[in-house]
Amino acid sequence: MVAAIAGDAETDLTLPISDDLDDNGFPASPPTAPATSSFADDFYRSGIDWSSLQAPPSHRRRPADGTTEKFCGPLVQKNLFQAWGIEKPASGMTEKVCGPPVQKNLFQAWGIQKPPREEAAQGVPVGAGASSSSPSPSVAGSGRKRRWGGSDENGASRKPVACPFYKQIPGTPFTVDAFRYGAVEGCSAYFLSHFHYDHYGGLTKKWCHGPIYCTALTARLVKMLLSIDSAYVCPLELDTEYVIDGVKVTFLEANHCPGAALIHFRLSDGKTYLHTGDFRASKSMQLHPLLQTGRISLLYLDTTYCNPKYKFPPQEDVIDFVVRTAQRYLKKQPKTLIVVGAYSIGKENVYLAISQALEVPIYTDASRRRILHSFGWPDLSKRISSCNQSSPLHVLPLASLQHENLKKYLETLDQRFLAVLAFRPTGWTFSEAAGKELDLIKPSSRGRVTIYGVPYSEHSSFSELRDFLKVNPQTVVTLLVFAAMFSNHRIIFFWLVSETSKGNSHC
DNA sequence: GCGATCAGCT
DNA sequence: CACAGCTGATCGC
Numbered sequence: 030m031v032a033a034i035a036g037d038a039e040t041d042l043t044l045p046i047s048d049d050l051d052d053n054g055f056p057a058s059p060p061t062a063p064a065t066s067s068f069a070d071d072f073y074r075s076g077i078d079w080s081s082l083q084a085p086p087s088h089r090r091r092p093a094d095g096t097t098e099k100f101c102g103p104l105v106q107k108n109l110f111q112a113w114g115i116e117k118p119a120s121g122m123t124e125k126v127c128g129p130p131v132q133k134n135l136f137q138a139w140g141i142q143k144p145p146r147e148e149a150a151q152g153v154p155v156g157a158g159a160s161s162s163s164p165s166p167s168v169a170g171s172g173r174k175r176r177w178g179g180s181d182e183n184g185a186s187r188k189p190v191a192c193p194f195y196k197q198i199p200g201t202p203f204t205v206d207a208f209r210y211g212a213v214e215g216c217s218a219y220f221l222s223h224f225h226y227d228h229y230g231g232l233t234k235k236w237c238h239g240p241i242y243c244t245a246l247t248a249r250l251v252k253m254l255l256s257i258d259s260a261y262v263c264p265l266e267l268d269t270e271y272v273i274d275g276v277k278v279t280f281l282e283a284n285h286c287p288g289a290a291l292i293h294f295r296l297s298d299g300k301t302y303l304h305t306g307d308f309r310a311s312k313s314m315q316l317h318p319l320l321q322t323g324r325i326s327l328l329y330l331d332t333t334y335c336n337p338k339y340k341f342p343p344q345e346d347v348i349d350f351v352v353r354t355a356q357r358y359l360k361k362q363p364k365t366l367i368v369v370g371a372y373s374i375g376k377e378n379v380y381l382a383i384s385q386a387l388e389v390p391i392y393t394d395a396s397r398r399r400i401l402h403s404f405g406w407p408d409l410s411k412r413i414s415s416c417n418q419s420s421p422l423h424v425l426p427l428a429s430l431q432h433e434n435l436k437k438y439l440e441t442l443d444q445r446f447l448a449v450l451a452f453r454p455t456g457w458t459f460s461e462a463a464g465k466e467l468d469l470i471k472p473s474s475r476g477r478v479t480i481y482g483v484p485y486s487e488h489s490s491f492s493e494l495r496d497f498l499k500v501n502p503q504t505v506v507t508l509l510v511f512a513a514m515f516s517n518h519r520i521i522f523f524w525l526v527s528e529t530s531k532g533n534s535h536c
Numbered sequence: 537g538c539g540a541t542c543a544g545c546t
Numbered sequence: 547c548a549c550a551g552c553t554g555a556t557c558g559c
Binding site for chain 3: 537538539540541542543544545546
């Protein structure tokens with residue numbers, strides 16, 4: 030998920046970082062956005078999913094500690110007005126916007142004039158002149174969310190939402206992880222950071238809008254699982270500089286899932302941009318030569334766990350814990366089935382480590398076997414088994430790791446196993462205890478089924494993110510951020526943007 | 537009828 | 547909580 034922090038150190042929008050943030054974390058005094066402000070212009074021209082700025086459903090629970098409560102509710106919108114120097118529409122509109130069932134786009138709700146339909150729908154190349162405006166279509170909120178809504182005067186069908194500005198790389202014809210917006214105007218190269226649904230969403234076999242640049246591993250998955258025409262898929266090696274449309278592009282290992290990359294752009298004017306996609310930051314990543322020389326002008330930052338409450342141990346420690354626990358249970362009950370939950374890709378190192386330590390093969394279903402073999406990792410491939418009786422180590426979809434399911438699964442294995450020990454590796458499995466001492470993790474047991482949630486994360490923890498900012502970017506564009514974290518950087522203000530269809534459950 | 541998208545769920 | 551999906555319903559062609 031993504032929110033946006035905006036702040037361009039080189040525009041008049043820049044404000045001093047100070048105590049002048051109001052209760053909502055926005056600048057107390059609104060900047061007067063100059064008509065020529067490139068960032069604000071880009072913002073409006075490229076469009077955004079405004080739906081997430083709507084108030085949360087009234088039944089939404091608020092955090093107990095109250096810290097994020099500040100960001101909830103109508104004040105967010107008020108401060109966006111202030112922050113961008115937009116005049117608030119008169120009377121009544123705010124209520125409509127903030128009421129739970131509202132589906133209207135905020136341009137309509139606030140009475141802001143939206144650019145002409147084509148531009149709004151398709152985005153405009155960054156750096157183009159200010160667009161003209163026209164009355165926004167007057168369509169009530171009966172349409173689906175995440176659309177501009179309604180049909181045009183001729184009754185033509187609706188177009189997808191515009192590609193949000195934070196997926197466009199300024200001064201280039203590039204977008205990152207932007208496949209659900211159709212053809213993005215001015216985009217001649219579409220980058221895919223990694224093969225997870227919330228990033229490749231919109232890619233179907235009908236894709237014809239331009240070349241897709243990604244790592245070789247991701248390229249294989251895109252072709253194999255999404256049936257994308259090979260002519261559109263352009264694999265790039267890690268740590269190799271390519272020149273694409275006059276821009277130097279380098280992929281770096283993202284330490285997320287197989288095939289995930291950070292994308293480093295060096296423009297001909299000397300500006301350097303880094304898009305992290307999803308990543309788990311580390312010291313060694315930071316020591317990469319490309320992050321050591323010069324300053325990153327613009328950092329697009331994955332901030333999934335950008336809250337001090339998220340503290341997870343190094344992955345190696347969690348893996349060590351999982352292996353030790355598995356060994357302990359097997360010693361007690363040799364006929365224990367070890368289950369590891371995983372999404373389509375990711376978490377491989379957890380079950381690979383168990384496989385190596387116990388010297389057993391990895392069983393998983395045919396579709397996952399096909400995916401895992403496509404990685405081209407000999408150490409993994411040689412351990413994959415297609416016989417569920419021959420191995421006490423099974424990989425199942427994360428969603429299936431529930432007591433009832435696992436009990437039934439055990440029964441289907443026909444007495445070969447007498448108990449199940451399952452691991453759910455996810456960053457959301459955090460607790461004060463587990464953050465410090467893995468051995469304090471308490472499993473959930475029911476009958477013969479034991480389930481451990483383990484804090485194995487493929488995203489950065491708060492402190493890892495904080496440390497990563499020592500790359501010292503001039504500006505950060507991100508999806509969800511806490512002001513305190515950026516006190517040393519020239520960040521101005523932020524708001525939240527949802528990435529997925531259900532993302533507007535937060536604000 | 538089919539593929540794409542969406543709400544709800546975990 | 548909501549990772550990264552998954553399922554079933556609905557929409558548009």
